[in-house]
Amino acid sequence: MASIDVAGNLRAFGAFWYDFVIGDDWLVAAGVVIGLAGTYGLDRAGVAAWWLAPLLIAILLPISLSREASGPLLPRRIPAQRTPPAAPRTPPAR
Secondary structure, eight states: OOOOOOHHHHHHHHHHHHHHHHOOOOHHHHHHHHHHHHHHHHTTTTTOTTHHHHHHHHHHHHHHHHHHHHHHHOOOOOOOOOOOOOOOOOOOOO
């Protein structure tokens, strides 16, 4: 019977959703979350909130495009280069 690595599967599942939601630009993901929360808050207050989504798109799209075209404003994490392990030392032949 095959053993199931639950921790590894959960880690992979979380990594997939992080990459899917956050993607390349965390700023846009944060703007979407703020926009959804703002729309909810405005709706609960009785204010028509249809205008918030186009406003956020008009603000976030140029920011995201300029960051991609000219480089990020904040540095992105770059994975460290991995070097292969050294060959084991063998005693000299006699």
